[in-house]
Amino acid sequence: MHPSCRSHFSALRRMNAGLRVAAVLSMAVALVACQSQFQKPSDLLFAPTFNKTRQEIPYTYNTPYDCRSFSGSGWKGIASGRVENFDLSYLISQAGCFKSQQECRAWILYMRSYIDMPRYMRCEPFTA
16 A cells, blocks of 8 residues: 555544544533533423423313314314323313314324324314
């Protein structure tokens, strides 16, 4: 092998080793920082932006989508299942009435982001 090629390969090997060391050191620093900031699972990064307590789960009662006040024909969406929030686990069931099937499906998809183990999630034709 030509001597200049050898020097390039050894420089490349040294650079890769240096990058590996830098990556390992940065991960170690990040893990140490995480250990000092987060004391429990609910302190994780996304906890403040996506809370799944009973009070935070969307509901349709006393809204325009409440089936008790719905008139005419449309679609009734029912979403039920189990919600897991770290050490808390509970069952929920919500129903909403919508003018179009697209609205109903959008609501079902939105509820699906909160329900971890769905039991029943459907949109059915509804006439009040």
